[in-house]
Amino acid sequence: MPEADQFVSASWTISVPLSIFAVLVSIVYLRGWLHLRSTVVDEVPAWRAISFLAGVFLIWVAVGSPVAHLDEASLTAHMVQHLLLMTFAPPLILAGAPVMAMLPGLPRSMAQFVVAPIFRWPVAQWVGRVLSRPAVCWFAATATLVGWHIPAAFDLSRQSMAWHIIEHSSFLAAGLLFWWPVIQPWPSVPTWPRWSILLYLFSATLPCDILSAYLTFCDKVVYTAYLSGPRLFGLSALEDQECAGALMWTCVTIVYLLPAAQITIRLLAPNSRRGEFEELGLGRSSSSSHGTHL
Numbered sequence: 001m002p003e004a005d006q007f008v009s010a011s012w013t014i015s016v017p018l019s020i021f022a023v024l025v026s027i028v029y030l031r032g033w034l035h036l037r038s039t040v041v042d043e044v045p046a047w048r049a050i051s052f053l054a055g056v057f058l059i060w061v062a063v064g065s066p067v068a069h070l071d072e073a074s075l076t077a078h079m080v081q082h083l084l085l086m087t088f089a090p091p092l093i094l095a096g097a098p099v100m101a102m103l104p105g106l107p108r109s110m111a112q113f114v115v116a117p118i119f120r121w122p123v124a125q126w127v128g129r130v131l132s133r134p135a136v137c138w139f140a141a142t143a144t145l146v147g148w149h150i151p152a153a154f155d156l157s158r159q160s161m162a163w164h165i166i167e168h169s170s171f172l173a174a175g176l177l178f179w180w181p182v183i184q185p186w187p188s189v190p191t192w193p194r195w196s197i198l199l200y201l202f203s204a205t206l207p208c209d210i211l212s213a214y215l216t217f218c219d220k221v222v223y224t225a226y227l228s229g230p231r232l233f234g235l236s237a238l239e240d241q242e243c244a245g246a247l248m249w250t251c252v253t254i255v256y257l258l259p260a261a262q263i264t265i266r267l268l269a270p271n272s273r274r275g276e277f278e279e280l281g282l283g284r285s286s287s288s289s290h291g292t293h294l
Contacts, residue, residue: 018064022056029053029098032105044097052096058089063168072158073229075215075237079244082171083251086141090175091259094183132188134181134200141178142207144170149211154223178204182259197263201256208252215245 033049061067062084070077103111118124130136147153148167157167182197184190214222219238221227226237235243 014066015064015068018060022060022064026053026056028105029056029096029102030105032101032103035104036101044101048096049101050096051092052098052101055089055092055096058084058092059172062089070232073226074232074235075223075226075241075244076233076235076247079247081168082145083248085168085171086145086175086178087252087255090172090179091183091255094176094179094185097185100186131177132180134192134196137177137181138200138204141174141204144174146207146211151223155225158225194263195267198260201260205252205256208248212245212249212252216242216249217245 029052030049033044036043062081067077068081071081103115106115148157148170157163180188181190181192181200221237221241223241226240229237231237233240
């Protein structure tokens with residue numbers, strides 16, 4: 001059996017703990033969503049539940065499925081993980097109104113005595129306000145993207161399981177932060193003009209473009225560990241790197257363009273109500289009916 005086939009066969013396993021965790025999160029969300037549907041039908045429509053569950057599934061694919069093991073032999077597989085965790089799953093999760101739907105899904109005692117005090121804690125509220133600022137979200141995503149693709153940091157994550165977990169966790173956290181100002185899920189309260197999100201999205205493509213262009217056109221293998229690994233998909237190490245760079249370039253450009261186009265259309269609409277809470281969030285009715293406290 002060729003080396004690449006042996007590697008794929010040996011890697012075809014599923015992470016049981018992560019699979020159980022994904023199922024539990026989905027159950028809590030669906031429990032809360034069903035509760036909201038039974039009380040206020042229009043608060044979290046079905047498409048939001050589908051979006052959230054799709055986001056959870058993509059996270060599982062990235063870190064809990066057999067795909068998660070292929071990044072050891074292929075930079076393209078690593079890039080797929082990176083894109084799933086930072087670019088695709090976070091907007092789907094946030095579009096599902098996770099806070100609003102999951103709170104009623106938690107056990108009542110946990111919601112009242114654990115979650116509610118945290119939400120009311122002034123320090124937690126201050127941290128939330130700071131972390132939701134677009135500049136902070138942009139910097140966190142950019143630093144995470146660039147930092148983990150520095151060869152020394154990249155090699156560290158390959159050599160240590162602990163650092164590998166930290167890398168994946170930081171990708172997901174940075175992705176959620178980045179998409180928060182764009183999606184604006186409850187209980188976010190935007191304090192910046194909506195048109196500024198267009199600049200936010202455009203400027204975020206620049207570090208991605210630079211990194212992906214470098215990987216695609218530099219004509220040398222940047223991460224030398226892949227030189228000695230099995231050849232997946234019939235690609236050499238350099239071809240695999242070029243494919244990874246092109247994949248990131250294409251996906252990021254398209255995914256960032258979609259919300260930018262939607263925001264532009266709404267801002268240019270004759271009946272546009274700029275400053276209202278807001279296009280991709282839950283709307284003014286949601287924020288006013290629920291408030292920002294438990």
